[in-house]
Amino acid sequence: MGRRQSDSELGRLALLALFLMGAIFCCMVYLFLAVASKPSGITTADSVSEFGDVGWRSGEEDGECCRGIANLELWGDAVKWGSEFKVNSSKECCMACKDMCGDRDGHCLCDSWVFCGDREACGLRYGECWLKKQKDTLDPDRKDSGDLIAWTSGLVFGKGEGIVGLETEYGTLHIKLRPDCAPHSVAYILELLQVPHYAGCQFYRAENRGSFWDSQGNHVKNAPFGPPFALIQGTLAAHGFVFKEIPAEVSRTIRRGSVAWIGSGPEFFISLANHFEWKKAYTVFGSVLPEDMEITEKLAQLPTKQEVWSNINVSVLESPVALWFRRIKPES
Incomplete structure (x- = not known):
């Protein structure tokens, strides 16, 4: 004949049942949140049909891409003076130039930027962001280049340019x-x-x-x-x-x-x-x-x-x- 369970054993079984129920509930909540937060409709086939043969669209993958060339200073007519406009990085300077290409026709008021990001070499000019307009974007006006140049410069091409x-x-x-x-x-x-x-x-x-x-x-x-x-x-x-x-x-x-x-x-x-x-x-x-x-x-x-x-x-x-x-x- 089997031994009768004591009250203490029944209590332990009740606690175990409660623990298992809690664990199952937590798993169900986790699965619900995972499904709810999953992006919808994004598949490889969708990506292919979306881009087709249009080539390189701004914003399709890295529209915020903003790079320049270090140790290069581009000249040109200033449309925003760096002595009055300072930013924290070359990317911010580039984005400020891109923001001036926002009209419907894609014409750019700014097509080149120059940033001084070396605190020691730039001194008081550290952080200056000069936004400029070139006479010829396919032949930009280079003032100077080399290891001793503290500036970083870049170009921005609008619609129909570059x-x-x-x-x-x-x-x-x-x-x-x-x-x-x-x-x-x-x-x-x-x-x-x-x-x-x-x-x-x-x-x-x-x-x-x-x-x-x-x-x-x-x-x-x-x-x-x-x-x-x-x-x-x-x-x-x-x-x-x-x-x-x-x-x-x-x-x-x-x-x-x-x-x-x-x-x-x-x-x-x-x-x-x-x-x-x-x-x-x-x-x-x-x-x-x-x-x-x-x-x-x-x-x-x-x-x-x-x-x-x-x-x-x-x-x-x-x-x-x-x-x-x-x-x-x-x-x-």
Whole structure:
């Protein structure tokens, strides 16, 4: 016969039951809060369809990106005097300039900024933020540069500004530059604009979208990611022009139309598809305007031959396509 439970044992069982009920209640509350706070409707497929082939939109990923080049002082007409306007960081100074590009037409009252952020070197000028307007944003007025310069400077391009033409025999690709995210990269492109010739600059690899990406650059479900890899690749090293390795800058997700360096340059590529699988492995410094993407598609259909690079099958153009930059006047 089993032994009768004592009052103390019954009390312990009651406490245990209460503990288990409390634990179950806490778990239910946690699950409810987790579901309630989860973002709704955000999926990879949604992201793909939202951005499509528009290239680089302000605000899509890092619209607040604000970078400049240290040890550089840009000149220009002041629209806001730093002696009367001080901020805590170069980003704040950059954002103040961007705030002056807010009209509906995208015209910028400020297109360059200069900030003094070295407390010791700047002395009484520490924190000064000078907002300026350049006579020519594609050829900004540089006062001085070098290790002894305490200033950090940057450019801001409004709508229709900061666009350069990448000319080929098959048409001109209009590329919107982004100095706020990749200032060193853009500085190199602006230097290249001053070179009288571009011998050596060319596209030498071209791979279409195959059946792996649709016409909008969206990856087809369950399809492989290449080869082909949906890109055209080339070099921006002009003969007689000294190229300096470009430091890694803000990396962005590669989307259809993205223009990005391979490593530190001068090798670069233009993507014909949304390559989310590459994450943020490359420095993107601009994007091809959507209306010009048909030219990249045309280049990707040119005759190629197969080669193997580092155990990867690639399509190399039988005849490289020469390219060169030219200035594009902003729309009035």
